[in-house]
Amino acid sequence: MTTAIREAAVTYETGRSLPEGKLTFEEFLAWCDEDTWAEWVDGEVIVLTPAKRKHQDIKGFLYSVIREFLHYKKTGRVFDAPFLVRLPGTLRRGREPDILYVSNEKLPLLKETYMDGPPDLIVEITSPESLARDRGEKYVEYEAAGVQEYWLIDPDRQEAEFYRLGENGRYRTIAPGGKGVYCTEILPGFWLKVDWLWQDPPPSVITCLKEMGIV
Incomplete structure (x- = not known):
């Protein structure tokens, strides 16, 4: 061992x-x-070690708001841990992302207890124990596997990093725009106000969707 x-x-x-x-x-x-x-x-x-309350709050908030967004847009499905992702090829990895989004085109890759291939979006919420792994090993693995977007959220530092796969197959950092809003290409019409992540308690899902103009 x-x-x-x-x-x-x-x-x-x-x-x-x-x-x-x-x-x-x-x-x-x-x-x-x-x-x-x-x-x-x-x-x-x-x-893996158990998550702290703030980690759980952020995960629960993001999962809920994306799931409700998909209730209206129906472009795919969202899952939260525990749900394994088997990365393809020689990577020999079965990772457990905090959140993953799977577009309709990739739904055939879903098995009963895991996804057999890369999802479109992965969100990892870091802890002191996982920070080096999330920023190092997993960054490299998700990039190599072709995960289109990777969000790395650090509750302790109140920092959020957003990576998008470029045409060269490499991640590039995408900074939030005006008023700290990040607009994802993976979920057209969905955007995230970064300050929402640090609110305690998190904002209500319906409030966020109203700001997006979804409801």
């Missing part, structure tokens, strides 16, 4: 013994269940 797994196991009570040695992705799926928040990296199991 790797040091990373041992350290994660100390802070996260799964109630189940961690597997020894390397697993295939299929073996990982058989071991994992809907109550276990873990990732599969080069055959090893990485158990």
Whole structure:
């Protein structure tokens, strides 16, 4: 068992013994269940630590507002953790994004417990434990896999970074526009006022959709 797994196991009570040695992705799926928040990296199991309240507030807000937006626009589906993404090819990764958006064109990639390929949008909400991984490993993996947009949200620093895949297959940073508003190309008509993320409690979904002119 790797040091990373041992350290994660100390802070996260799964109630189940961690597997020894390397697993295939299929073996990982058989071991994992809907109550276990873990990732599969080069055959090893990485158990993730529980999220803090602010992390949960931001995730719940973003998931709810995107889901309600899709109720009207019907361009795809949104999922939140735990729901695995199996990255394609030689990446050998099964990641657990906080939020993922799947367009109608990519719905055939959805399986019962995971997505077999890259979604259109991934949102990761960082913690001190995950910051280096989210900004380093996952940035490189999501770019290589062809995830069109990657949002990286840091509740502790109250910073949000938005990356969009360019024609050269590389991420470029997209800064929010006037009044701190980020307009995504992945969800036409959807925009996000960055200050909404730091409000405690978060704004109501209906308030946000009214500002967008959706309802």
